[in-house]
Amino acid sequence: MEKQGNLHIVMVPWLGFGHMIPYLELSKCLAQMGHRVSFLSTPRNIDRLPSVPLDLRSQINLVKLTPPPVDGLPEDAQSTVDVPPDHLHYLLKLLDELEDPLSAFLDGDPSPDWIIYDLFVYWAPRVAARYGIPTVVFGSLSAMTFSMMGPPSVPMVPQPKKPEKSTGPPPWVPFPTIVVQRYYESVQNAKTVSTCASGSDLTVGRRVRTTLQGCHAVAIRSCPEFEPEWIRLLRELHDKPVFPIGLLSPSISEINGTQHDTWVDQDQEWLDTQKRGSTVYVAFGSEFQLSKEQVTELAFGLEISEFPFFWAYRGDPRLLPIGFEERTKGRGFVRLGWAPQARLLAHVSIGCFLTHGGWSSTIEGLALGKPLIMLSMFGDQGLNSRAMEERRVGVVVERNEEDGSFTREAVTKCLKLVMGEDEGGPIRSNAREMMKIVADKERHDQYIKEFADYLIQHRRRDVVPAHVR
Incomplete structure (x- = not known):
């Protein structure tokens, strides 16, 4: 256990650099506040991450989890940049093979106060519950995207509607907006949401629902000044704390x-x-x-x-x-x-x-x-x-x-x-x-601080494990 006021946080992102980079940025922000971060991914992904600044290297531990080989996936293919979109099922299988290595990591260093994990990592709350560690889902997405997924109780199985039958945003969006999914997008996304890992019958849609049901809080890459109405809606849809942690935008x-x-x-x-x-x-x-x-x-x-x-x-x-x-x-x-x-x-x-x-x-x-x-x-x-x-x-x-x-x-x-x-x-x-x-770094740093304050106040000794399905 870290000393009072300092946390040890484990990060488990999805195997895509569009997710890993925001996770690394969040890790750096938390490390700058004195918290210790263990960033977990496969060996090849860890090797391809940008360098951690020298002054933060003692606070950020880049941990290589080695999964067993996945049939049909080349050994050096460990992220979405390595495979075509129709190979998603192989990467989902590779992600699932990290469950046991994560457990082994926690056995060797069972001190984390929190696990922050991605939308596809449905097994993370199951692992965390065994160690009594609270969890946060951080999807590195906007509040709008999260809100368009709907409440956790609604099955995530989109049914594409022909253009002439498209009527607007989903029924849980109470305000007028042009943000709707086009027919060609809904066809593509329905295929993605219905994808299962090799050898599994668990769809991407059910993964996402499981991750959101099993976490204690949700973090989004946004801020109230940028998406006020969507953040309000997201908080109404989820019966748990929702934290906009800022936009993690690069400074000059x-x-x-x-x-x-x-x-x-x-x-x-x-x-x-x-x-x-x-x-x-x-x-x-x-x-x-x-x-x-x-x-x-x-x-x-x-x-x-x-x-x-x-x-x-x-x-x-x-x-x-x-x-x-x-x-x-x-x-x-x-x-x-x-x-x-x-x-x-x-x-x-x-x-x-x-x-x-x-x-x-x-x-x-x-x-x-x-x-x-x-x-x-x-x-x-x-x-x-x-x-x-x-x-x-x-x-x-x-x-x-x-x-x-x-x-x-x-x-x-x-x-x-x-x-x-x-x-x-x-x-x-x-x-x-x-x-x-x-680009207002001071504003976004404040949202990170508010998020970190919540993590400190509700660290593992104060929490009852979330219900894991």
Whole structure:
């Protein structure tokens, strides 16, 4: 047991870097307050995490849990960046194989005051209950996304409705909103929610319900100033404490810090040649590969828009249209592989962010005052995108309702709207105003402190284990 006022917290994130990175950021925030954190994941994932700052390394223990091999999954495939989306069932199985290693870790160091775990880790409350350790679900999602899942008592089995039958948000949302799931998204998400781990009949939907029923509190990556109505609704839906812990957005000092030493001079030199606010930054995260058709339409949309662009492209370069780079030479820059996104977005030449609408990317863009053009690909991205369009800090690219396809003309239309001198003015202004909330580190640090105070007041000696189903 840690001394009074200091905690030992175990973190168990999902096997995706879009989850592990926010977990690491939360770990650093708690470590800065003097708490000790054990961050648990597979060996390859631990090795690929960003370096922990030197002054926090004594407080953050990166623990490698080694699961047994999973049939059908290559040995070095341990996260969502390593496998295609249709291999989710293998990763779920790999995640479940961490249950025994977590128990072994607790046997060797049974001192944690709390376990903070992800939405897919349905077995974490079962393990925690054996040791009398209270738990928090931290999904690193917005309050809106959590709320759209509905109350824990409602089965999470979405039934896609044809476009002509779509009527609006679910019945538990009591206020008007444009945040609804499109037909093509509901088809995709229904498939995901119905997925089971290899050799199991437990669906993703039931996993999520089990994690939420078994925890003592819920933490969300948000703040009341950013999503006031959704946070109020989430608290009404869940009969347990709900904590907005801030947006975990990068500070300017972090963006310019030594952890970005892979910054390439050629990138900055090219951006330096562009006019202030003239250039579109394009990136779709690390966990989704665009199809040839999507790459083609996006590339031609950028080309015919005539705006300068910097495309951080992680896909197969052979999918780019023939002659595209040559035709846009000087006006466009295609950066292959990984790129330091926050630092690129911070450059004065960047005028807007064409993004998939992932929650981390959305926060990074708005933390730097960049308006958004949103072209979602999977998961919560469509909902995030419409929530940001509702707040008029960006626009959503028009899609075919049946299959989600889009055209180059739709891409160009959004670029001209957001980057246009007159029409885009209010959107750009709103994004700059939103920056005052998203980039307010003092505000978000206070929410982390309030969360940590709750953890201190309700540490393991004061709690009765949650009911575990």
